[in-house]
Amino acid sequence: MSMQLGLEGMPDRLVRVTPSRLATWQDCRRRYRLTYLDRPAPPRGGPRAASTLGAVVHTVLHAVYAEPAHRRGGDRAAALVDRQWSSEGFRDDAQAATYRERARTWVADYVERHAVAGAPEPLGETVGRERWLSAPVGGMVAEGRADRLDERDGVDGSGSAALRVPEIVVVDYKTGRRVPDVEDARRSPALALYALAARRTLRRPCRRVELHHLPSGTIAAADHDEDSLAGHRERAGAAAAELGAAAEAFAADPGVAETLFPPAPGPRCGACDVRRHCPEGRAAAPADPAWAGLAP
Ligand code: SF4
Structure with missing residues (x-):
């Protein structure tokens, strides 16, 4: 029994989880096990075009922000797309x-709008690119790579505009079909965990989280408060404790696989990269083509 987590049946040591691991657990436990x-x-299934496209854009922006602002440019960013x-x-x-x-076009427009010297909509100074964050959060160790961490002038936790202090902003790039909105940013467990981990790692205030959707040029921004972050922390901690306990039970007795890791069949099974090992998922949805999910 756990002394650390205070939850019956939970593991004694802190579970290390990434946001994608938590999301997979909450999405489908069989997929988590597989x-x-x-x-x-x-x-696993073969490469998917939407993932390839996302990886190229992430790599290009990572390289762009490695340069000082005066050396960035839309043309240079576009040329990097060709190279990558x-x-x-x-x-x-x-x-x-x-x-x-x-x-x-997406990266050129984004860079000219936000990243070059004298950009019309600057986003502050970049202090982390694909920065590895790892910090104890809510009974677990949350870790992962935030796409970008910016530093911008903000207000202190009391909300007093008179006490402006630099704050860290968590930025996540999106390239998919759906345009994110403020609620997507607010509800994102990944962004909230990165904000909490950034606070611990960088020892700076961090409340704002942003989804930057390259195809539409949309920035969906949400400002967390202590209550909203506490809610994310509690939900993530409970899920981490569950998945840690399930993993320990499975290691001790693989026969519990079907009980502890049931399938969750649904329309998303069409794009699941382990569907070939899952009869229920194959019955639930036909396989999506590898190019499904691209932004129009
Ligand atoms: S095919 Fe569906 S039910 Fe099966 S593992 Fe994948 S997401 Fe889960």
Whole structure:
């Protein structure tokens, strides 16, 4: 029994979790087992175009922000897309070429708008790019890579505008079909955990979290308060304790797999990369083509 977590049946040591691990656990427990616990790891599905596109854009922006502002430019960012490009998962060469051109436009527009010297909508100083964060949060160790951490002038925790102090802002890049809104940013467990971990790691205030959607140029921003962060911390801590206990039970007795890690079939099974190992998921939805989910 846990002394650390104070929860009956929970593991004694702090569980280390990333936001994607927590999300997988909450989405489908069978997928969690197939992805994180089964060894040797079962073969996964092939590359998906939306993931390829997202990886290219992330890599390009990571490189752009490594340069000082006066050396950044939309043309240079677009050229980086060409250098980093991969066509894995796209339907054919024509579709890949279309999205390569779109990605060039997305990053060029974003950089000219926010990142160059004298940009019309600057976003503060970047203090972390794909920064690894790891910090005890709510009975677990939350860790992962935040796409970007910016530093901007903010207000202190009392809300007094007279006491302006620099704050850390968590930035997450999005390249998918759906345009995120403020509620997406507010509800995101990943962004909240990064905010909590950034506070601990950088010892600075951090309340604002932002989703930057490159295809639409949308920035969905939410300001957390102590209550909203506490809610995220509690939910994530409870999930981490559950998944840690389930993993320990599975390690002790693999026969509990079907009981502790049931499938959660639904429409999303079409894009699940372990569906070949899941009869219930295959029955629930036909396989999506590898290029499904691209922004229009
Ligand atoms: S196919 Fe569906 S039910 Fe099966 S593991 Fe994947 S998400 Fe879960």
